[in-house]
Amino acid sequence: MPHPRTHLQPDTTTSGVADPAWQDWSTAWTRHVPVLTGRTDLTVTVAPGAGGGAPACFYPDTGRIEVDASHIGAPDVANPRRAGHKKLVPTAYGLLVHEAAHAAHSQWRTPPGTPPVVASVAEVLEESRIEYRQRSRRRADRRWLRHTVTTLLDPGDAPVDDLWHAGHLAGLLLARVDARIITAKDIRGVRAAVTAILGRKRLLQLRDVWRQAHTVDDTDAEAMIDLAWRWCRVLGINPDQQPDTPVPDPGVFAGRLAQALTDYLAHAAGLTPSEYQARQITARFSVPATWTRRDPTDGERAAARHLAARLRRARTHHPEPDTRPSVIPPGRLRTRHAITAKAQIAAGTIPTATPWQRRAALPPPKPTLHLGVVVDVSFSMHPYAAPMSSAAWILAHAARSSDAIAATIAFGSDVTLLIGPRQRPTHVQEMRTFGGSSTFIDAVKLADELLQLRQPGRLRMLAVVSDGDLYDIPAAQRLVSALHRAGCAVLWLRPADLDGHTFTDTTTLLVADPVQAIGHIADAAVTALEQA
Structure with a gap:
């Protein structure tokens, strides 16, 4: 069962290993994060591998935000002390804003004894809720949050076409449309795939859940958990029983959800689906150095x-009879085009109409x-x-x-x-x-x-x-x-x-x-x- 990196559980990890090469970034963003959150008790660590396996993460017990430096590249790509640096690293800065939104607005904790399924749904609802609250408080942050959506997704978020994963994808993407982070045009294909699996009525019910979540107070754990239970009821899932994680059949090609998610990731990267897949594939399946x-x-x-x-010969194997328009005879006169040609000449313009139609032997397409x-x-x-x-x-x-x-x-x-x-x-x-x-x-x-x-x-x-x-x-x-x-x-x-x-x-x-x-x-x- 897919779920986002948790931001709501007690911090059971040790502090990320600091990298001296990235100390300027950690220091600069630690000084900057009060502007994003209104809090002065937070620290930011930027380093390769930071984020606990996610692109970035917020640890509430220690008030620590971690951002994986791989989304920046090299320490000298920009000066983090200058305001304009965020334009050079929009994705990494967006990750900082996203985690800052958690630090500012994820002020509730999952109550003890909450079924894992319900907790997982609450975390999905929390993703768009905190971005909605951050955008409402700091409207300019939407620009940066848009850059993070693709990094917070994984092609494995939609391994099979079932109700659970369709709902999960709706909660991650469609809910962000109502949060005014991305647009309906951005996820048109995802909406079509999700609707085909959930049905319009069930999707409207889920939408009502996440829109109510956007209005929940930052400290209201009871309301968030109640909405998560309601989400499970809409999908027909027993919240007290961990649903079986479906294992995709290796003999089946990718389903509608996976393809729609890939198309969205390609669109967000400014690529065609084929170009995006080629880029991903080149990184995954390179020629071994031993060859x-x-x-x-x-x-x-x-x-x-x-x-x-x-x-080339096979492509033009047998010429076939066809017709083509022509400006001059011979051929069959096309009256309407002849009238248009005369009108163009009378108006003093170069005629573009083609009054004649002649037979020709053309290679078949x-x-x-x-x-x-x-x-x-x-x-x-x-x-x-x-x-x-x-x-x-x-x-x-x-x-x-x-x-x-x-x-x-x-x-x-x-x-x-x-x-x-x-x-x-x-x-x-x-x-x-x-x-x-x-x-x-x-x-x-x-x-x-x-x-x-x-x-x-x-x-x-x-x-x-x-x-x-x-x-x-x-x-x-x-x-x-x-x-x-x-x-x-x-x-x-x-x-x-x-x-x-x-x-x-x-x-x-x-x-x-x-x-x-x-x-x-x-x-x-x-x-x-x-x-x-």
């Missing part, structure tokens, strides 16, 4: 040019091929490491030259994003085979994130090079079948000399020579374009 790089050979360069030419290549680098796949390293480089270069989008992902004991979409690598990454193949599911989900393999209206294909001897075959099959139902073709290349599992809803080919795998993937890509 070596080399320059591509002349043969690989030639193969990339040859494949690019084949893909071809969709862009989205090709994901997932390569097994477990120990048993050693003979395929070298040719598939070469294939990854060839496919990436051919795709960039032919309006295709390709990504290559290696999976074994870990997942590695070898080449991302629209990348043109300068070197060939030599894959290293070792360990097992436990991360196939993560690799397929990563390919889906990068290429939107389940999105209709586009030409999609997933090519898998593996013996099929995977850790969780039933879950892997559910993912493959989900792609198949969504219209994404799945090509599975299995080594002929290795025992393994054959998956349904795939086109499975037994490959005797590892080098053949490159040709099979290229042939399938060309065929998909020609038949589109």
